[in-house]
Amino acid sequence: MLTDEYVKRVYAQVEKRDGDQPEFLQAVREVFESLEPVVEKHPEYEKAGVLERLVEPERVVKFRVAWTDDEGKVQVNRGYRIQFNSAIGPYKGGLRFHPSVNEGVIKFLGFEQILKNSLTSLPMGGGKGGSDFDPKGKSDAEVMRFCQAFMTELCRHIGQFTDVPAGDINVGAREIGYLFGQYKRIRDEYSGVITGKGLEFGGSLARTEATGYGLCYYTQEALRVLKNDSFEGKTVVISGSGNVAIFATEKAQALGAKVVTASDSNGYVYDPDGIKLDIVKDIKLGHRGRIKEYAERVPGAEYHEGCKGVWTVPCDIALPCATQNEIDEESAKALVANGCKVVCEGANMPSTPEAIAVYQDNGLLYGPAKAANAGGVAVSGLEMSQNSYRLSWTFEEVDNKLKSIMENIVANSLAAAKEYGHEGDLMLGANAAGFVKVANAMVAQGVL
Numbered sequence: 001m002l003t004d005e006y007v008k009r010v011y012a013q014v015e016k017r018d019g020d021q022p023e024f025l026q027a028v029r030e031v032f033e034s035l036e037p038v039v040e041k042h043p044e045y046e047k048a049g050v051l052e053r054l055v056e057p058e059r060v061v062k063f064r065v066a067w068t069d070d071e072g073k074v075q076v077n078r079g080y081r082i083q084f085n086s087a088i089g090p091y092k093g094g095l096r097f098h099p100s101v102n103e104g105v106i107k108f109l110g111f112e113q114i115l116k117n118s119l120t121s122l123p124m125g126g127g128k129g130g131s132d133f134d135p136k137g138k139s140d141a142e143v144m145r146f147c148q149a150f151m152t153e154l155c156r157h158i159g160q161f162t163d164v165p166a167g168d169i170n171v172g173a174r175e176i177g178y179l180f181g182q183y184k185r186i187r188d189e190y191s192g193v194i195t196g197k198g199l200e201f202g203g204s205l206a207r208t209e210a211t212g213y214g215l216c217y218y219t220q221e222a223l224r225v226l227k228n229d230s231f232e233g234k235t236v237v238i239s240g241s242g243n244v245a246i247f248a249t250e251k252a253q254a255l256g257a258k259v260v261t262a263s264d265s266n267g268y269v270y271d272p273d274g275i276k277l278d279i280v281k282d283i284k285l286g287h288r289g290r291i292k293e294y295a296e297r298v299p300g301a302e303y304h305e306g307c308k309g310v311w312t313v314p315c316d317i318a319l320p321c322a323t324q325n326e327i328d329e330e331s332a333k334a335l336v337a338n339g340c341k342v343v344c345e346g347a348n349m350p351s352t353p354e355a356i357a358v359y360q361d362n363g364l365l366y367g368p369a370k371a372a373n374a375g376g377v378a379v380s381g382l383e384m385s386q387n388s389y390r391l392s393w394t395f396e397e398v399d400n401k402l403k404s405i406m407e408n409i410v411a412n413s414l415a416a417a418k419e420y421g422h423e424g425d426l427m428l429g430a431n432a433a434g435f436v437k438v439a440n441a442m443v444a445q446g447v448l
């Protein structure tokens with residue numbers, strides 16, 4: 001419940017203006033609930049209209065993407081780039097290609113990105129983009145033509161010092177390569193305009209692994225500080241089988257946990273002996289197959305249709321790594337009933353507000369997405385640094401920096417939670433710590 005008058009007034013304005021964007025409203029409300037003690041302590045934020053400005057993107061770019069499929073038929077998709085906030089650095093955030101993409105979805109992701117990027121301690125503002133294009137079932141040539149058409153418009157709006165996109169759902173190495181190539185061709189410029197690049201053309205070692213590894217470093221540190229515990233010997237349920245899920249599984253296993261599930265949008269597999277990651281990689285990275293194939297190849301593994309059932313599998317730790325609102329109240333209750341004590345989010349906003357309330361009411365250790373999954377964008381920031389220096393750090397150098405960034409996020413979140421009277425609350429702490437830096441920069445830079 002919102003109680004502070006200033007926060008309530010700004011939220012009412014957002015509801016009035018953006019009432020047709022449920023994901024964006026959800027993201028704003030969650031942040032605003034955390035910010036009440038912060039704005040009460042800092043009246044200068046209200047005076048400078050910080051909240052009103054924070055919820056309004058600096059720029060929304062929406063464009064037609066016309067391309068030709070393999071049959072020679074013209075296809076038209078919508079493209080978006082939302083340049084949300086540049087108070088502490090150039091806009092930074094991924095591109096998502098998925099049929100569910102619309103302006104509200106990109107706005108929620110861009111809004112989350114502002115505070116997430118601030119938490120990394122690197123100089124990056126918040127942005128996000130994408131398209132309702134669905135790469136599933138498309139040939140490589142179709143994906144290339146789509147990416148080229150998308151970048152033909154996007155290239156007018158981005159640049160290494162203004163806005164630096166990266167990947168997100170369905171935008172991986174293949175798409176980043178095509179997007180970078182087209183930017184270079186049109187702008188005749190070889191720069192770090194996009195991150196997640198191939199290692200041969202300016203990518204950073206450990207960027208591929210960064211979000212999943214970072215999620216585990218964050219979880220391990222939160223467990224250590226708050227529970228004097230670790231991944232060792234724990235049973236872990238992970239959703240998804242894309243970039244974040246695969247590398248979260250890899251690191252959780254390396255830290256001594258048994259990961260027993262993987263999923264995609266059709267269903268989930270349960271392997272009581274522990275997921276064989278080489279098989280998941282072969283299916284997903286090798287030939288873009290469906291997770292069902294895992295149960296056909298691994299004796300003893302079960303496949304279940306539908307992705308929600310993954311949350312009924314008994315576990316100590318749950319790491320949602322697929323998509324927004326994948327855990328609702330019912331799933332959260334099932335997790336608690338089956339012994340889950342920790343939920344740390346690899347996906348963006350994977351828990352509904354009702355699910356978060358269940359975690360809080362039952363004393364779970366809850367690591368919110370904008371903190372727990374910040375490792376991806378953090379290493380993107382390190383890729384930008386390497387591109388500027390024209391050099392490459394080793395895997396170990398980048399991985400060590402990533403680990404210390406994630407540990408600092410836990411420490412800074414806990415310090416902010418304590419400062420604002422909610423000791424141990426990683427969600428309030430992440431929102432407060434991320435916000436204060438951006439808010440101070442906005443106040444200092446005047447009304448823009």
Ligand SMILES: NC(=O)C1=CN([C@@H]2O[C@H](COP(=O)(O)OP(=O)(O)OC[C@H]3O[C@@H](n4cnc5c(N)ncnc54)[C@H](OP(=O)(O)O)[C@@H]3O)[C@@H](O)[C@H]2O)C=CC1
Nearest residue numbers: 168169170211240241242243244264265322323347348376
């Ligand atoms: N990549 C990154 O660096 C970062 C990603 N994230 C977030 O992590 C999450 C996963 O991203 P990423 O791994 O990169 O994406 P990928 O495209 O690599 O993988 C996404 C996975 O989630 C599944 N999925 C997608 N939509 C749904 C849905 N509606 N219901 C059930 N499952 C679904 C996909 O299954 P299917 O193939 O069937 O669609 C796939 O297994 C997203 O929320 C993203 O925003 C956050 C920070 C950084």
Ligand SMILES: O=C(O)CCC(=O)C(=O)O
Nearest residue numbers: 093094166168376377380
């Ligand atoms: O690496 C990046 O720039 C962005 C990653 C991303 O999209 C995210 O953090 O959600």
